Amino acid sequence: MFVLLTLALLPLGVVALVASLQSIRAADVEKKALLRIAATQSARKLGAELMSDQTALKLAINTFAVGRGDPDMCHRADSFLRSRASSDTRFAVYMRDGRRICGSYDGWRDGIPPERRFDPAAAELIPHRGLLMIRTLSNDKRLVALTFYDRAYLDQVTDPASSLQNRHTLLQQGKKRMDIGGVLAVQGRSVDSVSAPLPPTDITLTMVVRDPPVTLARALSLFLPLVMWFAAAAIGWFVVNRLLIRPLVTLRRAVAAYRPGEVMEPLKRMRTPALEIADLGNTFREISEDVATHEAEMADSLERQRRLTREVHHRVKNNLQIIASLINLHSRSAEAPEAVDAYASIQRRVDALSVVHRNHYAELEENKGVGVRALVSELCASLRATAPSGAGNASLLVDSDQLYVTQDVAVPVAFLITELVELAMLTDPGSTVRISVHSAEEAGHATLLIASAAYRASPRMHAYLEARFGRILTGLSRQLRAPLLYDENDGSYAIDIMVNG
Structure with missing residues (x-):
């Protein structure tokens, strides 16, 4: 519909636009021609006036040059100039030695330095004083007549016979420019200008005509096609x-x-959609119904999978509890201290695995991973409960950030803490073990630090490491894919672990 309406009104809009443009172009050409004629006529008229004055002054100064001049000649020259020009037009005659022969008799001084009175230029603009100066030299070049014309006279002479609206006239000589009359051109509005030489000087007369303001009729004639086209576009x-x-x-x-x-019903409240859009909306509604059905089926499947996962975790937890109970029963029936310690050591490791499993299951719904703080705290409580004989009063201090790790990291971390705590309890049962886990500078990493006075270098410590703990700690550090750093002077173990986020 939009294309049809636009094409229907296009020929009429084009014809009206072409007619308006032709009319405006013809008016511009006519205005340019009138401006050229007016500028040429004004330049010729002013040039003729200047040449006439120069001829009269040249006759007078040549008479003075041959010694035949008299005071009345200056009066006659002054009267001649005042009769042709305004009362502000003045002249003065000088010799090369600077003496003034005669001039206007109203006490006026021209202000031209003596060294510039005999310059070769026939004419000179003095913009700051609003004057045009004409030099007339005698035949023997010993005398010069300086004639000064003001703006009023120049505007009067250059006023064209034809009436030009918004006319502005100016004289230019090199970089000098002097406005002599007319209306100044307004910035932001287009202007036309024509220049013509001013004989017999090197000055150029430039006439500028500012475009008339845009009237309502002119705007309508120009924009009517656009208005018609806009109406078509609006409809x-x-x-x-x-x-x-x-x-x-x-x-x-x-x-x-x-x-x-x-279920989407996007066009339920729309009464006037196109048939194709209505069909598209119905298609989206049918697709959303199918998606809703599939989402419901997937939600049921996910709930069944969640229940199955819970059942698996529950059974694993029960199995670990059964194993721990069996180890506890066997340890009670054992008589040898070595067997009791062995059962207790095994039970501590089963408890460590059980702690990891419980924390992993607790965070399973949110899928954050295993919480390190909760894992270490629960593991320390279990280690206190199953401490070796003589280490029941062992002190375990925990300082951990709120970090999360995967189950693959949590298991070796739990076993590593269990091994090191047991090592400290066996080496020095009354020692304090400090366990800290803090974020490292590198993103996604944390530092696990276990410190105790029991880890300082001693024969007993060296014997336990050689017998069993050294190989186990090395294997656990390989699982964590990081070196386990041991400081025998401070009594500490440190390792870098991967954390989530």
Whole structure:
């Protein structure tokens, strides 16, 4: 619809636009021609006036040069100039030695330095004083007549016979410029200018005409085709917007706000959509119904899987408890101290694995991983409960950030803490063990530090490491893929572990 309406009005709009442009172009050409004629006529008229004055002054100064001049000649020359020009037009005659022969008799001084009175230039603009100066030399070059014309006279002479609206006239000589009359051109509005030489000087007369203000009739004649075209576009836009664009926007918003499991009815409240848009909306509604059905089926499947996972974790937890109970029963029936210690050592490791499993299951719903702080705290409580004989009063201090690790990291970390705590309890039962886990500078890493006075270098410590703990600690550090750093002077073990996030 929009294209049809636009094409229907296009020929009429083009014809009206071409006619308006031709009329404006013809008016511009006519204005340019009138401006050229006016500038040429004004330059010739001013040049003729200047040449006439120069001729009269040249006759007078040549008479003075041959010694035939008299005071009345200056009066006659002054009267001649005042009769042709305004009362502000003045002249003065000088000799090369600087003496003034005669001039205007009103006490006026020209202010031209003596060294510049005999310059070769026939004419000179004095913009700051608003004067045009004409030099006239005698035949023997010993006398010079300086004539000064003001703006009023120059504007009067250059006023064109034809009436030009918004005219502005100026004289230019090199970089010098002097406005002599007319209306100044306004910035921001286009102007036309024409220049003409001013004989017999090197000065150029430039006439500028500012474009008249845009009237309502001129604007209507120019913009009528655009108004017609805009009306067609507005009608087309209304029709297209009502039937096509608004339904499409509504459909897009409904699709953007769609959530899986919902049923979309994007065009339920629209009464005037195009048939194709209505069919598209119905298609989206059918697709959303299918997606909602599939989402419900997937939710049921996920719930069944969650229940199955819970059952598996429950059975694993029960099995670990059964193993721990069996180890506890066997340890009670054992008579040899070595067997009791062995059962206790095994039970501590089973408890460590059970602690990891319980914490992993606790964080399974949120999928964050195993909480390090809770893991270490529960593991220390279990180690205190199953401490070797003589180490029941062992002190375990925990300082950990709120960090999370995967189960693959949690298991070797739990076994590593168990081994090192047991090593400290066996080496020095009354010692204090400090366990700290803090974030490292590198993202995704943390430092596990276990310190105790029992870890300082001693024969007993060296014997336990050689007998069993050294190989186990090395194997656990390989599982964590980081070196286990041992400081025998401070009595500490440190290792870098991977954390989530």
